[in-house]
Amino acid sequence: MAAYDDINGKRLATVSVISIVVTAVTVLAVQVIYFAMADMVDSEKIRNSAYTRSNHALEQQSQALTQYGVNPETGNITIPVDEMMKKMVAEAKNAHNEST
Incomplete structure (x- = not known):
């Protein structure tokens, strides 16, 4: 057979x-x-994001929890x-002291 038709397997x-x-x-x-570039883009988005509505709502809730006032609708x-x-702790201590 012809040697030039053989395929070099190695x-x-x-x-x-x-x-x-x-x-x-x-x-x-x-x-x-x-994935490195996707992480970089996500980090940039997080760094530039602003949660103004959420922060405003949290600020209002925080102020409501720390102020004295009267509810005009219910009068509470x-x-x-x-x-x-603090008042509840003091009452609980007094109740405990009175019971013992």
């Missing part, structure tokens, strides 16, 4: 393996770069939460 296998390795490394490198008196907690 060279073909070597080139195939090298091609597969180069392709896999390239795919992984592109994936790492993609409101006091700060901290003051009420």
Whole structure:
């Protein structure tokens, strides 16, 4: 048979393996770069975001919890939460002392 028609199997296998390795490394490198850039974009979005409506609502709630006042609709008196907690603790201590 003719020797020039034979395929060099070792060279073909070597080139195939090298091609597969180069392709896999390239795919992984592109994936790492993609996720790094996506994380950078997400970090920039978070850094530039503003929660003005939420912050305003939280500010109003915080002020409502720390002020004295009267509810005009029901006539209920409101006091700060901290003051009420102190009064409840004092009443509980007095009740405990009286019961013992």
